Amino acid sequence: MEQFFPDGGHVRLRSRVRRKYLHAATDGIGVLLSPERASFNAAWRVHRVVRNGVPLVLLHGAAYGRYLAASDDHRVVQGVYDDLEADDVMWTAVEAAGDHLVLLRHVSGRFLRANGSWKKGVTVDYNPSTPMMHWEVESLKLQPETPDIPPPRPHVRELLIWCCFLPLIWNICAWLTSIISLQVRCFLGCFHRRRVAPFPERTIRCIRADYFGNFNDDHGWAAFQFEGRSVYLLRWDVMSHVGVFITLCTRAGRYGRLTPLVTDLPRILLPMDIIGLTIYSPGDNLFALLA
Structure with a gap:
């Protein structure tokens, strides 16, 4: 099944029955089905690992970098890869009947499942015979140009x-x-201008990688409070701490791979790690983005 999920490649997953795409929800937590195809939230990047001799597939969203994870109560969520022994983000791909159709089996033995039209959410279940568990895999072409960062929107x-x-x-x-x-x-x-209560803030940790994209996980991080979701404004705040001429990347967990930030931040106010890559340096992999 490696031909469907090449390491570092980008894919979309489309439900065979519902004809909708697997989406990372804008709240930064949920995973749902949506008809929107041309969206960063519908794109997932493949991260392959081998554990105890078993090849495993991890998928992290192109929008927020968070990993496709299965919870204990059958819900599928966006999680973090903070522990090499974590099971919640580990999947294996199993070929199903039909061209480009796969089953995604979680290490717990449950399968990724779309739900009926009355329910947008995605779950995991043990019955692999239902076509609700069949997914079409669409490979994404890469483009050499950087997408424009969206300007800030008024609150x-x-x-x-x-x-x-x-x-x-x-x-x-x-x-x-x-x-x-x-x-x-x-x-x-x-x-007379009324005083408006401040907007909720999230903690941002940021660091600048060296010319080859390397950085220290334990030292050299700056931290600040950021208000709102605008990636445009976030870029200016990060540059004030680590310097200019950078590409913003995020990662979900200590062992998560870097994801270029080109969309506004998720709604959930969890702390975020931001890594700045020097533009046009060997470490700047922003030129492997989605078409």
Whole structure:
């Protein structure tokens, strides 16, 4: 089955029955089915390992770098590869009937399973005979160009504040042209800016790799608090700590492989490791991205 899952390659997994793609949810935790094909959340990078002589397949999402993992309660989630003996992220590929059809068997003996149309989530189960466990594997071509990092989007709270204040400001300006009295000064109090509670923050650990992409796991990391999800703004904050001319990469766990960050961060506010690779250096592997 190595032809379907070459080490370092990118794939999409499509349910044979539901005709939808395996997606890393934007919350950074869930895994679901979605019809969106042209999305980084639908792409998974192959990470092959051999443990006790058995070849195993790990899949980490191209969007957030987190690994396809099976929980104890049948749910499939996005996990981390923080322990070489971890079982939750370990899978084997088993050929199924039909071209490019596979079963993904977890080391616990359960199989990756799509669910009925009433349920978006993906689970694991023990019955490999159902076609709900059949997956089509689509290999992704690589392109040499770097995708544009999305610009920051305004927070919903900021948009609501502006939507509320703009009509008020317009009315106040109209009053100023017709009334010169104490009432004008009262209405000017509406311009007073209310204090808005700060947005939740996440902890970012960052380090700059050397020219060949190597870095120390135990020393040299800087840490700071980051507000929001914008990868565009994150890049500026990281550059203020480790220097300019870098490509941002993340990893999910100490043994996770680097994933270029080209989408906004997941919604969950878990700490993130960010590694900066010097642009155009041998360690900068950003030119092996998805088509």
